[in-house]
Amino acid sequence: MSKGFFLPLVSVLLVSHLITAYGLLDSYVQLVLMYVGINIILSVSLNLINGYMGEFSVGHAGFMAIGAYTSAILTVRMFPDALAPWLFPIAVVAAGVVTAIVGALLAIPSFKTRGDYLAIVTLAFGMIVKSVLENMDSLGAARGFLGISKYTNLTWVVFWAMAAVWMVRNFIYSSFGRGVLSVREDEIAASAAGVNTRQVKLFAFTLSSFFAGVAGALYAHLLMFINPKMFDLTKSTEMLIMVYLGGIGSIGGSIVGAMIYTVLLELLRPLGIWRMVLMPIMLVLLMILRPRGIMGLSEFRWLIPSVGVSSKGAKIVQDDAVGD
Amino acid sequence: MLLVIDNLSHSFGGLAALTNISIVVPEHQLLGIIGPNGSGKTTLFNLITGMYRASSGSIRLKGQELVGRAPAAITRMAVARTFQNIRLFKTLSVLDNVRIARYGKAACGPFDTLFRTGRFLKEEGLIIDQAMELLTLFELDRYVEAPAGSLPYGQQRQLEFARALATDPVLLLLDEPAAGMNPYEVGKLNEQLQWVAKRFALTIILIEHHMGLVMEVCQRVVVLDFGVVIAEGTPEEVRNDPRVIDVYLGKGS
Numbered sequence: 001m002s003k004g005f006f007l008p009l010v011s012v013l014l015v016s017h018l019i020t021a022y023g024l025l026d027s028y029v030q031l032v033l034m035y036v037g038i039n040i041i042l043s044v045s046l047n048l049i050n051g052y053m054g055e056f057s058v059g060h061a062g063f064m065a066i067g068a069y070t071s072a073i074l075t076v077r078m079f080p081d082a083l084a085p086w087l088f089p090i091a092v093v094a095a096g097v098v099t100a101i102v103g104a105l106l107a108i109p110s111f112k113t114r115g116d117y118l119a120i121v122t123l124a125f126g127m128i129v130k131s132v133l134e135n136m137d138s139l140g141a142a143r144g145f146l147g148i149s150k151y152t153n154l155t156w157v158v159f160w161a162m163a164a165v166w167m168v169r170n171f172i173y174s175s176f177g178r179g180v181l182s183v184r185e186d187e188i189a190a191s192a193a194g195v196n197t198r199q200v201k202l203f204a205f206t207l208s209s210f211f212a213g214v215a216g217a218l219y220a221h222l223l224m225f226i227n228p229k230m231f232d233l234t235k236s237t238e239m240l241i242m243v244y245l246g247g248i249g250s251i252g253g254s255i256v257g258a259m260i261y262t263v264l265l266e267l268l269r270p271l272g273i274w275r276m277v278l279m280p281i282m283l284v285l286l287m288i289l290r291p292r293g294i295m296g297l298s299e300f301r302w303l304i305p306s307v308g309v310s311s312k313g314a315k316i317v318q319d320d321a322v323g324d
Numbered sequence: 325m326l327l328v329i330d331n332l333s334h335s336f337g338g339l340a341a342l343t344n345i346s347i348v349v350p351e352h353q354l355l356g357i358i359g360p361n362g363s364g365k366t367t368l369f370n371l372i373t374g375m376y377r378a379s380s381g382s383i384r385l386k387g388q389e390l391v392g393r394a395p396a397a398i399t400r401m402a403v404a405r406t407f408q409n410i411r412l413f414k415t416l417s418v419l420d421n422v423r424i425a426r427y428g429k430a431a432c433g434p435f436d437t438l439f440r441t442g443r444f445l446k447e448e449g450l451i452i453d454q455a456m457e458l459l460t461l462f463e464l465d466r467y468v469e470a471p472a473g474s475l476p477y478g479q480q481r482q483l484e485f486a487r488a489l490a491t492d493p494v495l496l497l498l499d500e501p502a503a504g505m506n507p508y509e510v511g512k513l514n515e516q517l518q519w520v521a522k523r524f525a526l527t528i529i530l531i532e533h534h535m536g537l538v539m540e541v542c543q544r545v546v547v548l549d550f551g552v553v554i555a556e557g558t559p560e561e562v563r564n565d566p567r568v569i570d571v572y573l574g575k576g577s
Contacts, residue, residue: 167438174437174444175423175430175451178416182424185413192373192407194399194428194491203434297415305440 009162016158030154032266034222037157038215039258041164043242044251045211048168050240051248052177053204054184055114058236059106059122062129063099063209065231067216069139071095072148072226088151088221092160095217096210103209107202114187126236133228144227145220152222160218164211165303169251171207173305180204241283247293252300257293326351326527327372327495332381334364334371341367342551345381349495354521354528356542356559358535360571364551365531366408369497372529373405374398385495400428404493406484408500408531414473418464421472421483422455425490455490462486478509489520495527502534510537517541539563547571 019025025033042060049057074091075084109121134142171177179200182190191197220226238261246257264282268275290296327349334342342364349355357365370376372383374395383390390398404425413421430451436444459465462482467475472483481501488496501517502510514537521528532538538545539559547555547568555565562568 170438170440174448175427175432176434176437178420178424179427181416181420182413182427185416186411188375188395189407189411189413190424191395192375192399192405192411193425193487194396195424196394196396196427207438 009166012162013155013159017155020153020155031222032263034152034154034157034218035266036259036262037154037161038218038222039239039242039262040161040255041211041215041218042239043246043254043258044164044168045208045215046239047243047246047248047251047254048171048180048204048208050243051250051254052172052184053180053201055110056116056119057122057208058119058233058240059124059126059129060208060212060239061231061233061235062122062126063103063212064216064219064235065129065133065226065228066102067095067099067213068220068226068231069133069145069216070098070213071217072145072220073139075149075151075221076145076147084149085151089156092156092214092217096213099213099216100206100210103205103212104202106209107205110201110205111198123233126231126233130228130232133231140227142228144225146225148220148224148226150221150224152218157218157222160211160214164214165251165255168207168211169303169305171203172251176200176203244293245283245286247295247297249297250293250295250299251303252298253293253295256295260294325349326353326386327529328382328384329368329372330382330384332368332371332378332383334367334376334379340551342371345548345551345553347546347553347556349527349529351527352521352525353544354517354530354542356538356545357529357531357548358533358538358545358562359548362550363548365548366499367551368548369405369499369529369531372398372497373403396428399491399493402492402494403497404488404491404495405497406481406488406499406501408503410480410484412472412480412484412487415471417469418459418467418472418475418483419452419455419469422458422487422490423451425487426451426454428491458486458490477504481505485520489524493524493526495529497529497531499531500533501530502532502537505534510534513537514541 019030042064046057046060049055071091071094074094075088079087079091106122106125110118113121133139139145172180179190179195179197182193182195183197183200187197242257242261243254245261246255247253265275265279268278271278325348329345329347332342332345333340345368357368359365367376371378372390374390374393374397378391381391385401385403388401390401390403413424430447432444432447435441456465459468462485464479464483464486467479472480475483485501502513505513517528517530518541520526530538530542542559545557545559545562546553547562549571554571555562555568557565
């Protein structure tokens with residue numbers, strides 16, 4: 001683990017634990033913060049596919065749904081009631097793993113097709129997940145899945161949001177990550193340079209869907225109720241907005257995008273139905289004024305690892321980013 | 325023999341691009357491939373590197389069949405190439421362009437990568453050192469952080485060359501490296517090809533329209549026309565071959 005990351009990580013986690021344990025913040029503020037965290041996980045993971053790999057996935061809500069339902073089945077039906085609160089972390093990881101397996105399967109069409117065609121595959125995937133859930137009576141069908149306990153708290157959300165940011169960053173600044181970028185830039189040149197493009201795509205899809213599944217699990221145990229309609233195309237669109245608002249190909253952008261979108265949506269709540277008019281207008285304006293999003297392919301310095309300390313002593317900062 | 329191309333044919337739909345090509349390349353040779361536009365030179369490169377799958381015939385590198393393997397697998401078997409129209413990763417830094425070519429050599433798996441273990445950091449450091457060494461050799465070290473697309477044309481060619489070498493090739497395929505260069509730059513390329521071939525113990529196949537370069541640098545030349553080998557020999561022999569003169573200057577000249 002890089003040393004620069006460890007201390008802030010632990011202290012943020014400690015603070016969020018104190019907030020959770022002693023109710024230091026208003027519960028509404030806590031709730032909004034948890035939404036922010038979950039949305040950071042979603043947008044960072046989606047940015048991996050849409051920003052870094054340069055594909056256009058619109059099926060991320062489908063992954064989220066799989067994670068949500070998997071974890072709910074585990075905590076409500078599989079785990080003994082007395083142990084369920086303690087086993088919740090396992091349910092979250094399991095939700096991520098199951099979703100990652102599905103994500104790996106969805107990587108297969110990406111071997112052969114890209115661009116608009118792959119977008120349609122992901123669109124179809126999202127629709128399939130939703131209609132399967134709607135027709136499974138054992139999972140409550142369209143009525144939804146009831147009786148989920150509230151195990152998600154700020155500490156868990158902060159922990160997973162940091163884990164997502166840290167791991168996606170580690171992935172991007174590695175051979176695999178550079179492989180993903182090379183696929184975006186020129187797939188033929190990438191394969192000529194020895195990049196195993198299938199391996200790279202498989203890894204990116206798996207990692208991305210793992211965290212979408214985790215976000216789904218946290219979401220389910222925060223709302224205590226899930227139904228298939230929550231994970232429709234609107235949800236995927238919301239994630240796309242956060243990614244493009246913050247800026248594609250930037251982890252910092254995804255964090256900022258998720259924060260602004262979530263908080264703004266809450267602040268505009270008094271406007272009632274009009275916020276759904278105002279929000280898109282603001283987006284259109286942003287795209288006109290800043291077509292690459294707020295961060296647009298650049299990155300916060302603190303997110304760029306400085307491991308490039310060469311043995312010859314020359315310190316090289318990795319550089320697909322121009323700094324903040 | 326390093327590379328043995330045996331009875332290789334390829335067609336696009338009904339159009340025969342290459343017909344029964346047989347070429348043998350011994351180790352450490354600099355082989356030139358010349359021929360008019362559309363004679364199948366680049367198609368041959370695309371077949372060797374697995375970008376296309378040959379319709380029939382075989383390509384063996386040190387006895388191992390290349391036909392049917394994926395491009396990345398062939399690169400790992402130490403075959404590298406450059407492209408006729410430079411294909412860099414334009415928005416990525418010069419350093420990243422070269423580092424990407426170490427992909428096939430990186431041993432760290434998903435676990436080491438995601439948790440950024442000590443093993444991973446050590447390997448990253450090594451990759452940077454190797455990339456920097458090549459960039460210094462090609463006098464690109466002062467552009468390390470610049471996006472590859474922002475380099476001047478000549479430097480882009482050099483970077484593509486460095487990227488190809490970063491895969492540790494035994495066989496290097498260069499597709500018109502002198503395209504768009506002035507006589508001075510061609511002269512420099514001439515020297516560079518010779519010392520790079522020696523230093524990295526390379527076997528090079530060179531597609532080139534610049535006859536001066538081919539005649540000086542190559543030990544042997546193969547002439548293609550309409551997908552068929554029409555002549556083969558030393559530059560001297562090829563230059564005086566009546567069939568080659570016909571192809572280049574027209575019959576009766």
